[in-house]
Amino acid sequence: MSVKNVVTNHLTNRRVLLAISGGIAAYKTPELVRQLIKSGAEVRVIMSASAGQFVTPLTLQVLSGHPVYSDLFELEQAAEQPDHHEQQNSAMNHIELARWADVILIAPATANTITKIAQGMADDLLSTTLLASTAAIMIAPAMNSQMWLAEATQKNITQLQQRGTTIIGPASGELACGEIGEGRLVENSVLLQALNHHFSEGPLSGVQITISAGPTREPIDPVRYISNRSSGKMGYALAEAAQRMGADVRLVSGPVSITPPVGVTLIQVESAREMHSAVMENSGEIFIACAAVADYHLSEVPVQKIKKSNSVLTLTLSPNPDILKEVAQQATPPFTVGFAAETENLEKHALNKMAQKGIDMIAANLVGDVDSGFDHDHNRLSVYWRDGVSQLELASKKIIAEQLMSLVHKQFLTQK
Numbered sequence: 001m002s003v004k005n006v007v008t009n010h011l012t013n014r015r016v017l018l019a020i021s022g023g024i025a026a027y028k029t030p031e032l033v034r035q036l037i038k039s040g041a042e043v044r045v046i047m048s049a050s051a052g053q054f055v056t057p058l059t060l061q062v063l064s065g066h067p068v069y070s071d072l073f074e075l076e077q078a079a080e081q082p083d084h085h086e087q088q089n090s091a092m093n094h095i096e097l098a099r100w101a102d103v104i105l106i107a108p109a110t111a112n113t114i115t116k117i118a119q120g121m122a123d124d125l126l127s128t129t130l131l132a133s134t135a136a137i138m139i140a141p142a143m144n145s146q147m148w149l150a151e152a153t154q155k156n157i158t159q160l161q162q163r164g165t166t167i168i169g170p171a172s173g174e175l176a177c178g179e180i181g182e183g184r185l186v187e188n189s190v191l192l193q194a195l196n197h198h199f200s201e202g203p204l205s206g207v208q209i210t211i212s213a214g215p216t217r218e219p220i221d222p223v224r225y226i227s228n229r230s231s232g233k234m235g236y237a238l239a240e241a242a243q244r245m246g247a248d249v250r251l252v253s254g255p256v257s258i259t260p261p262v263g264v265t266l267i268q269v270e271s272a273r274e275m276h277s278a279v280m281e282n283s284g285e286i287f288i289a290c291a292a293v294a295d296y297h298l299s300e301v302p303v304q305k306i307k308k309s310n311s312v313l314t315l316t317l318s319p320n321p322d323i324l325k326e327v328a329q330q331a332t333p334p335f336t337v338g339f340a341a342e343t344e345n346l347e348k349h350a351l352n353k354m355a356q357k358g359i360d361m362i363a364a365n366l367v368g369d370v371d372s373g374f375d376h377d378h379n380r381l382s383v384y385w386r387d388g389v390s391q392l393e394l395a396s397k398k399i400i401a402e403q404l405m406s407l408v409h410k411q412f413l414t415q416k
């Protein structure tokens, strides 16, 4: 895909430091550099020593118009020799590069480089520059799917996300090793879109929004669980709409099969209690509870699988925490939006729920409808707040999400 897919270009005169590490997908970076420059960005490139095995510094140097380095000490020497060749005059040492960048994009990011950045190592030019920089960091992992799914890699990724690093991808598909799975470097167009989004200004620019989405799973034994029909489509559409409005979005999601929007921080959970901890950790300035959270969990989950028998099986359930209510009852609560899925008396139940939980807004829908709601691509909502109501007529969840976010934005401003 091409740069044209970026709707609005916010990259003009932005300083992008592209850090390439040693994965096979490094062969795609010359094209990325070309597209970034075409979008008006200023681009400098640094590489790990291994990256040079996959793409030549010369190609990147010619395309970026600046020297490309991978050796910390070679760069230092080049930066200190003002009388050299004209191109070398534009050499900066690693500290200058770290200060120069508005954003640092590591693409492709190897498992090794991800580990080093997570641990704060500084044993080569790439890692030292990263550690020395206060610029926003974006990481686009690319590796074999076992390497990606390895517990060590996942822990490093979680740690980086908690520090505010944006993780872009990886995508699923055919990998260089011949396997099919998660681990592909996302397309260049996705990287451009993520960078573009990073610099975009919107009505919710800088506002932190936490959105919960999808179902929860309450284990019955090691292999079975209680869950519900929520697909997560509405929550994910809201995350995308909020992000388009410039918000910093944290999506706390139960198990679903949707790819999250690029640049959104995804926190994957299973049970209601896990969702509760993830939301309470940071419920943002706006919290939208879109997840279909189980009301109960099994009081005691057996360690072994429950054996089939002919007698009646009774499961004892205990209530789960009320995430929405707890968020709204915090000392300084965020602007809190709840969802009510009802099968009858929509308005009455929705208004009751809003009052009972002390929330600011509620979006209610009838789940019995054949054309909308749970697991459908369409929805219709009645949205209530303290002194207003709005009917969002049947439309795609994408459109409904945009309309709802615009109502949330308006009410958030009036209550600020």
Ligand SMILES: Cc1cc2nc3c(=O)[nH]c(=O)nc-3n(C[C@H](O)[C@H](O)[C@H](O)COP(=O)(O)O)c2cc1C
Residues within 6 Å of the ligand: 020, 021, 022, 023, 024, 025, 048, 049, 050, 051, 109, 110, 111, 112, 113, 114, 142, 143, 144, 147
């Ligand atoms: C042919 C080949 C392809 C490789 N592709 C990847 C890859 O896609 N992702 C990855 O994490 N490591 C990959 N590696 C391993 C890295 O090159 C290796 O871990 C190296 O130490 C990474 O160093 P760096 O992170 O400093 O660039 C590959 C190695 C070889 C020999």
